[in-house]
Amino acid sequence: MSLELRDIHKHYGPVRANDGISLTVAEGTLHGLLGENGAGKSTLMKVLSGFHSADSGEVVLDGKSIKLASPDDAIAAGIGMLHQDPLVFLPFNVIDNFVLGSPGGSRLDRKKAAQEFAELCDRYGFNIDPASPARLLTVGERQQLEIVRLLWLGARVLILDEPTTGISADQRSKLFVTLKALATEGMSVIFVSHKLEEVADLCERVTVMTRGKVVGEAEMPVPPEQLVKMMFGQAVEVKDRPAVDHGAAQLKLSDIRTASGMLSEEPVSLEVRAGEVVGLAGMEGSGQDAFLRICSGMRNPRSGSVQIAGTDLTGKNYRDFLAADVKYLPAGRLEEGLIEGLTITEHFVLAGEDRGFFVDWGKAKKRAEAQVDHFTIKGTEASTAESLSGGNQQRLLLAMLPPRLNVLLMEHPTRGLDIESADWVWEQLLARREVGTSIVFASADLDELLRYSDRILVFFSGRIIGELDAKATNVDEIGLLIGGRSVDSGAA
Amino acid sequence: MSARVQNLLLPIAVVVVSTVALLFLAGTNPWDPIRFIIEGSIGWPPFEAGTASKIGDTVMVWVPIALASAGLIVTFNAGMWNIGIEGQIIVGAIAASWAARTISAPRPLLVFLTIVAGAIGGMLWGLLVGVLRTVGGVNEIFGGLGLDFVAVSITTYLIIGPWSRSGVASTSGTDIFPDAALLPSFGGTRLSPLAIVITLAAIGGVWILFRGTLYGLKLKAVGANRPSAFLMGIPTNRFLLGAFMICGALAGIAGTSQATGFHFKLIPAISGNYGFLAILVVLLARFRAFWVIPISFFFAMIAVGASQLDLRLDLSSTLGGVLQGTLVLSAMLGLGWAAYRARKHADAADSAAQDAAT
Ligand SMILES: Nc1ncnc2c1ncn2[C@@H]1O[C@H](COP(=O)(O)OP(=O)(O)OP(=O)(O)O)[C@@H](O)[C@H]1O
Ligand SMILES: [Mg+2]
Numbered sequence: 001m002s003l004e005l006r007d008i009h010k011h012y013g014p015v016r017a018n019d020g021i022s023l024t025v026a027e028g029t030l031h032g033l034l035g036e037n038g039a040g041k042s043t044l045m046k047v048l049s050g051f052h053s054a055d056s057g058e059v060v061l062d063g064k065s066i067k068l069a070s071p072d073d074a075i076a077a078g079i080g081m082l083h084q085d086p087l088v089f090l091p092f093n094v095i096d097n098f099v100l101g102s103p104g105g106s107r108l109d110r111k112k113a114a115q116e117f118a119e120l121c122d123r124y125g126f127n128i129d130p131a132s133p134a135r136l137l138t139v140g141e142r143q144q145l146e147i148v149r150l151l152w153l154g155a156r157v158l159i160l161d162e163p164t165t166g167i168s169a170d171q172r173s174k175l176f177v178t179l180k181a182l183a184t185e186g187m188s189v190i191f192v193s194h195k196l197e198e199v200a201d202l203c204e205r206v207t208v209m210t211r212g213k214v215v216g217e218a219e220m221p222v223p224p225e226q227l228v229k230m231m232f233g234q235a236v237e238v239k240d241r242p243a244v245d246h247g248a249a250q251l252k253l254s255d256i257r258t259a260s261g262m263l264s265e266e267p268v269s270l271e272v273r274a275g276e277v278v279g280l281a282g283m284e285g286s287g288q289d290a291f292l293r294i295c296s297g298m299r300n301p302r303s304g305s306v307q308i309a310g311t312d313l314t315g316k317n318y319r320d321f322l323a324a325d326v327k328y329l330p331a332g333r334l335e336e337g338l339i340e341g342l343t344i345t346e347h348f349v350l351a352g353e354d355r356g357f358f359v360d361w362g363k364a365k366k367r368a369e370a371q372v373d374h375f376t377i378k379g380t381e382a383s384t385a386e387s388l389s390g391g392n393q394q395r396l397l398l399a400m401l402p403p404r405l406n407v408l409l410m411e412h413p414t415r416g417l418d419i420e421s422a423d424w425v426w427e428q429l430l431a432r433r434e435v436g437t438s439i440v441f442a443s444a445d446l447d448e449l450l451r452y453s454d455r456i457l458v459f460f461s462g463r464i465i466g467e468l469d470a471k472a473t474n475v476d477e478i479g480l481l482i483g484g485r486s487v488d489s490g491a492a
Numbered sequence: 493m494s495a496r497v498q499n500l501l502l503p504i505a506v507v508v509v510s511t512v513a514l515l516f517l518a519g520t521n522p523w524d525p526i527r528f529i530i531e532g533s534i535g536w537p538p539f540e541a542g543t544a545s546k547i548g549d550t551v552m553v554w555v556p557i558a559l560a561s562a563g564l565i566v567t568f569n570a571g572m573w574n575i576g577i578e579g580q581i582i583v584g585a586i587a588a589s590w591a592a593r594t595i596s597a598p599r600p601l602l603v604f605l606t607i608v609a610g611a612i613g614g615m616l617w618g619l620l621v622g623v624l625r626t627v628g629g630v631n632e633i634f635g636g637l638g639l640d641f642v643a644v645s646i647t648t649y650l651i652i653g654p655w656s657r658s659g660v661a662s663t664s665g666t667d668i669f670p671d672a673a674l675l676p677s678f679g680g681t682r683l684s685p686l687a688i689v690i691t692l693a694a695i696g697g698v699w700i701l702f703r704g705t706l707y708g709l710k711l712k713a714v715g716a717n718r719p720s721a722f723l724m725g726i727p728t729n730r731f732l733l734g735a736f737m738i739c740g741a742l743a744g745i746a747g748t749s750q751a752t753g754f755h756f757k758l759i760p761a762i763s764g765n766y767g768f769l770a771i772l773v774v775l776l777a778r779f780r781a782f783w784v785i786p787i788s789f790f791f792a793m794i795a796v797g798a799s800q801l802d803l804r805l806d807l808s809s810t811l812g813g814v815l816q817g818t819l820v821l822s823a824m825l826g827l828g829w830a831a832y833r834a835r836k837h838a839d840a841a842d843s844a845a846q847d848a849a850t
Contacts, residue, residue, distance in 0.1 A: 322725045330723070339717040342709075349706065350713055350724050358704050400724075 001062055001078060001156045001188055002027045003048075008057035010043050012387065017043040018054070019212035025157070025188050030179060032203035032220070033192045036231055036418045037391025038378035039209040041192045045159050048190075049081030050074035061157075080155030082146050082163055094137070095130040098149050113152075120148040124178045139331055140171045140284040147178070158182065161192045162390065165415040169444060170283050170483060176202055194391075194418045195445075196224040232420055241430050241452075247274030248310070250438040251326075251407045256294060256304035262287035262462035263294070267304060270457070272407070274436035279449035279470065281442075281478050282459030288442040291459070292409045295440060296328035297321030309406045325404055331411040333393045338385035344368050344396060345381045351400035375399040376421075390416040398425055405432065410441040414448065426452055446475045460484040506826035514818050518811065525801055525811065532800030533793035546796070548681030552754050553764070554792035555687045556581065556746035560770035561777070561784040562694045563742035568779055569702060570735035571715030576621040576636025577743050578767035579643035580614040584744025585751040586647060587613025589666065589758040592673030592751070593655065599672040603686070606673055607748050614744020615737045617643065622736035626729040632736075648760050655758065665759035675753035687749050692785075694742050699781035711735055743767065769795070772820045778827070791816060 003025040010018040017040040025031045035041050046052040048059060050068040058065050061077055068074050074081070089097050099113045117130055126144040128137070137145065143163055150158065160179075164172045179189050179202060193199055199206055200221060208216040208230040216230040255267040268291070272278050280288040293299040294306065297318040305314040308324045318328075330336040338347065345368040349359055352367070368381035375395045379388050388396060394416050401408070413429065414422035429439060430452065443449050449456050450470055458466035458481040466481040515522035530536055533550045535543030560577055567574035574580075588610035595605055617639060624635035648663070655666045675684040701708040713721040714731045722728045750762050769791050777783035798812020 318722070319725060319727060328723065334720075335717075336719045336723055339713050339720045341716050342713060346709055346713075349709060350721075350726070354706055357706065359706050359709060361704070 001186070003079075003157055003188055004060040005044070005048065006058040006060060008044060008047055008059075009055045010040075010047055010052060011055055016040075016212045018047065018057075021057070021209070021212070021214055023207055023214065025190060026205075027188055028183050028186045029205060030183050030189045030191060030203045032199040032206035033190055033209065034194075034196075034199060034206055034227060034231055035209035037395075037416070037421055038389040040212040041209055042161055042389060044209075045081060045161050045190065045192060048074070049079055049159055051081070075150070075153050075155065078154060078156035079159065080150030080153060080157070081159040081161070082143060082150065083161055089134060091133070091135065093131055093133050094128055094145060097134050097145060098130070098152070116152060117148060120151060124148070125174050138284040138289075143175075144171070147175075151182075156186070157188045157190070159190045159192075162194065162416055163191070164193060164195060164198055164444075165390075165412065169446060169479060172198075172444070194416065194422075196227050196419070199227070200224065228419065231418070241427075244275040244430075244433040246276045246454075247436055249307075250274045250276075250309050250436070251295060251440070252307040253295070254305045254307075256301045256306070258290060258294070258299070259302040262290040264302075264462065266463050268464055269304075272438040272440060274406075274438055275433040276455070277430070277433065277439045277441075277453050279441055279443060279453030279456045280459060281446065281449055281456055282482055284444070286459040287462040287464075288459050289411070290462075292328060292330075292411065292440070292442060295407065296326055296409050298328065325402070325406040327401060327405055327408055329397060329401075329408075329410040329413065331415065333390070333397060333415075334386065337397050338393055340386045341384060343382050343384055344372060344377070344379060344388075347385065347396060347400060351402070353402070371399045391418060391421060395421065395425070398428070404435070405437045408432065408437055408439045408441075410439070412443055412445075413441050414443075414445075422448075446478055449478070450475065458482055506822045506829075510818055510822040511815060514814070524804075525815075528800045528804050529794055529797030529812070529815075532797035534797075544679070544683075545681045548678065548683030549754075550789075550792050550796045551688065552682045552684065552749065553766070553795050554789045555684075555691050555749045555753070556764070556766045557770050557773060557788040557791055558691050558784055559694055559742050559746040559749070560767050561773040561788050562691075562698045562781065563739035563746075564770055564774045565698050565777075565779050565781055565784070566701070566711065566742075567735045567739045568774060569708075569715050570711045570732055571718070572625070572732065572735060573633050574618070574621065574636060574736065574739050575633050575771070576618065576639050577739065577770060578763050578765070579621075579636065579640040580617045580740040580743035581747040581750065581763040581767050582640075582643035582647055583617040584610040584614035584740075584747030585758060585762040586643075586650065586747075587744065588748035588751045589650075589655070589669070592669040593666070596670075597672070599676070602672045603675060603752070606752050607690075607745060610744040610748030610751075611741040612744065614747060615741040618736040618738075618740020618743065619733060621740075622733040625736075626732055644760070647758065647762060651758060651760060663760055665755065665757045668757050669752060673752055674756055675749065677753070682754060684749075684753050687753055690745060694745070695781050695784055702781070707734075764795075769816070772816070776820060776823050794819075 005021060005023040008018050008021040021044055033041050043052065047054045048068070050071040050073050053069060059068055060066070066077050068077070089100065092100070095114055095117060098117050099110065114130055121128055126148065128141050128145055134142070163175060179191070183189055191199070191203055203220050206218050206220060206222070206227065207214055208227065210231065249271040251272040253268055253270045255269055256263065257267045258264045280291065282288055290299065294301050297313065297316055297320060300315055305312060307313065308321065308326055311324060313320060313324060334340060345364050348368045348371060349364045365381055372379065372381055375398065377388065377392050377395045377399065379392060385393060385396065394414070398413070408429070414425055417425060432439070450473070453470040456468045456470050456473065456478060457464050458468065458478060460482065461484065465484065468478065512522040515525055527536060530538060532546065534547050539547065560581060564574060564577060588606040591606045591609035592602070595602060597605065621632055621636045621639055624630040625632045651663060651666055656662070657667050675687055677684045702712065710721070710726050711731055713724065714726060714728045718728050746766065747762065750764065751758055755762065770788070773784060773788045773791060777787050794812050794816055798815070801808070801811055
């Protein structure tokens, strides 16, 4: 199906999120969409999938102008969208989420649906238990669920908005194989990403957006430097960071073991020293999550002890850990981090150390403005969390981090950030090493792990199967370990 | 017409049209019942001489509805459906009755003590809903409903049991409280300036709570997204309990006003269902404190004025309840429609997504 967007405008008050966008996607192509944070990519994709109506402009499908008043219209026309934060009904189980929105209405044949679900999962190598509650799925699995659902509903144009942020390398290669197969079957795919190597790997054509406008188009392959130049108007250079001396152990786990599930098999011991950065690699849901939750006091281990900066905090709760300057930043931005409906100012007030009874809104506003400025968040101090673009939500989360920290625990810290911002954010994070903060982060991006970590722990099905020196290892070695394919586990 | 004006006018228009239609269906000239309701509650023409007693009654119905509504704004902001508000009003009334019956003290002190007792009673009953919710994992709607029934049963037990009138065991209520325990009122009417002041102070307090205080902001955060609030270091359970206690205390004062300011004794139906009405008020006011003042007054007028209907028009006074129900439903429809239109224009990807998926 060929798709054409003509002169799309979408404004939010004074913000011109889409300012006259025209774009053509040929049938059976994988089309990349690039652009800095807040460029308007998600907005354009939401217009195309019927979630937002454009102020003006036209969507033409196979030569016919179509009206997209709702996502129903879009999916009926064969346009399916996978959101940046997959919209899944968390209290329901997987198969209920799958059949929701099916056109079958009351004559829904659940057995048949379940069977088709299993077939689709099989075909694309997804491994999701249809009976498990959706809230137990990882972000990656939620995406897989959404993809099979859209395919099942008959999508022939598939929109993926940053599908690879927050999923493992393994899930990503599976996804790419799937997308390529779909394209040869005639599916048109629009792929929004900040990762140039992914775009290079996958796409046949790219469009680059900046501040609501199309600033360039190119037939792939194109050297990444040129794409960066199109996006930012200049080359972005990644500087090497100076090494920092490591101090005393800030985080010390001894013989940790959970009661059930991940990390229940083998006890885990680990010391992270002040100023040290430890990266956690592994497929989504291999235990990194449980590990971080134990380190942050969100979850208590069945046995073993946790020490923070020399104090034993075993069995204490999250707030005690927080008081010991431990901060945890999970992956779900709007689920576990920001609060919809509250403004940036209110977020900073909540995150701040204010003790008083009354809020000094004048002061709070000034502080928020300063932070918006410093973190170059696209928005104002009165913007609500949900009105920010994905990357800007991430900036807000990082901006809310307390100034003093002993241990910083993060999942996918630069998820959704464009290259320039990701680099800048890491500069900020690494600066914290100087004052003795230990950083532990999980990431699906092997380059990120290699570039910023001192040590890398590789998780495989609930165990740490490798501990690598980041200076002495490479993508291939980690990749093998992540797949659980090393023979007698990596060197410690 | 600007969209904002449309969004405001539309619900009102829906309310008027549907109410008139309902009255036509009931077989009367729509104007008559409306006039009699006004006449029965504040007099016709309004506020004429000689209507002081009616107005006093209406104001003293407004007091508990408005107090309960103020409380409910707190629990709603914390994301809780405090259906248990009825029980909190009732237990407040029981506690105030206990103080009125047992404590002997000079009037100002005793009145103060009844109010404090009522507030504490309601607060503890609210706390119980909160504890069931946070510790026991019992949904606050079910826990609240259950505790409503328990409160009603306790009232009945007290009235026919330990607190029954000397000689007669009747469900008409306890003995009238001693004068020293009654809310001081204004020249022969029920109208109590003290109750009005407390009510306005409560509404103002709730407004300030969510406008200017850290506590209010944290409550809002807990209500909007508990996991995020928890991660920000807010003790979410403690805040939920706090919300139930604040709401319960205000409901308890509402119950006190019912006992010592309206009926002057404890009766079985002491809450007057004003807790449930308050839920409607708050929904109509869309959780904005100051709107509670006129909207609950309007409800109080219907509640008081509807008793005129059967006398004057041979219509059942339950028509008042039907009117209130229609009003709320049609206003909700109007608001829903306005929201739908607003969404069409301004968009809310989330709700659209939910519509799409259901
Ligand atoms: N509902 C909304 N209300 C107000 N402004 C909005 C809303 N949604 C998006 N915006 C603004 O529109 C601009 C474009 O946002 P959009 O989400 O399309 O960016 P994006 O290119 O997807 O960025 P990212 O790479 O960070 O995801 C941003 O400045 C954003 O703040
Ligand atoms: Mg986006």
